[in-house]
Amino acid sequence: MSRVYAILPGGVDDLAAPSGGNRYDRRVCAGLAAAGWRVTELPVEGGWPSPSPEEKARLAGALAAIPDGAPVLVDGLVACGVPDVVEPAVRRLPLAVLVHLPLADETGLRADAAARLDALERRALRAATAVIATSDWTAARLVEHHGLAPDRVHAAAPGVDPAPLAVPSDSGGRLLCVAAVTPRKAQDVLVEALGTLSDTRWSCTFAGALDRDAAFTARVRRLVEAHGLGERVRFAGPLAGAALDAGYAAADLLVLPSHAETYGMVVTEALARGVPVLATAVGGVAEALGQAADGVPGRLVPPGDVAALAEALRAWLTDADLRERLRAAARARRDTLPTWDATVRAVAGVLDGLRLWKGPT
Incomplete structure (x- = not known):
């Protein structure tokens, strides 16, 4: 049985604060499990992407507990702001970072804060074994903006569940x-x-x-x-x-x-x-x-x-x-429309590549 460790934000199951990223993480983990992967989830509480030293230490501890060579899928909200944690981890772990939104794209950031997050993300993604983006557009942007090798960046668009047709109103209002x-x-x-x-x-x-x-x-x-x-x-x-x-x-x-x-x-x-x-x-x-x-x-x-x-x-x-x-x-x-099965297959393809990992290049 294939195994993957999934490091997720601590609030991934908070129904009071639903998000597309959390739903994506949930569907991918469930889909991998249904496809025969042994998924070990490690939710990490913290103020990501700008955690305290104690929160960073907890993430480093979670990574340290994972056996050498085991594939790791980590949410970009957790990983992209902490290259100083990611860089040592990838010396012994094949690590795929899942990017839902580039950190500097959050509206309302001061220019200096956006530049700092952008630089941190660049380091983290360059260190990662693989990068998964949630659209072809995002994958291409990460390659160009952060100078990543195209063969390390993969797109896995979100799926959608079938649903009954809505009944429109006459006014459309x-x-x-x-x-x-x-x-x-x-x-x-x-x-x-x-x-x-x-x-x-x-x-x-x-x-x-x-x-x-x-x-x-x-x-x-x-x-x-x-x-x-x-x-x-x-x-x-x-x-x-x-x-x-x-x-x-x-x-x-x-x-x-x-x-x-x-x-x-x-x-x-x-x-x-x-x-x-x-x-x-x-x-x-x-x-x-x-x-x-x-x-x-x-x-x-x-x-x-x-x-x-x-x-x-x-x-x-x-x-x-x-x-x-x-x-x-x-x-x-x-x-x-894309299906969640297709999303899971795309992510599983990246993880299959991580299982062949022979160490950092």
Whole structure:
């Protein structure tokens, strides 16, 4: 039986703070186990990617307890900020780092903090035996930005579960944004755009954690009140499981106004239900959106552009023919969406290579 040690963030199972990265980690570990791998999980609590010395020591201790030569899959949130822990570990362990989001891509970082995290990540990824990215776009960017050998960087896009078709409303006005309320997800831009659409019929549900950035959440709430949208915007908090399924089932359009995304799992989750997507043209979002025989199942606009987002929303809300075209494309895209089985096979292929590891080069 093949064996892998998986080092995950300590909050990977926190239902109060769901994230695409945590769900990805969970599905991959479960899929590897179902495929016959012996998966030993080692959740590591800490303030990643900027842990205290004590937290770094705990990670180093977890790695030290792994037998020599055993393959290790470590979440990039844990590994990328601590090259001084990764570098000695790879002298005796083949280690694959799973990058969900490059550290410096988090919106709102000061320039000096972003540069520091970027440099740390470069060291960690150059030391790693292999790197797994969650989209082809991210894999290519890591190769170019960090100067990594292309044959060490692999893409394993997130899968999506089949889901029943959502039943659209006549007006198309049920908008849904699934994302933690943070500067990177740019809910402030969405609220500003919605503020220009008071003459149209719509409601918008924000489904995502409200405690990641208290100051930003307060800003978004102030904007809602300033535009008089309190009766039309609902903050549902984090949703998971059946509650999230119900949110998608009740949606006409998913809106994702992010400043940065490596893929955008919520995009494919919406498309699995035949729900079109309005998102920003950043990172791997175009890859997730894809294209079907009936056309692109949504629309991409520039990030941070309130006017462009408002124009796209107005077109959706006022043009019934456009809504039907995008719904047809979304329904067609359902048949071509990636599966979790494919994700697990891609990751397992990288881990199989680690089992052949003969030591650092």
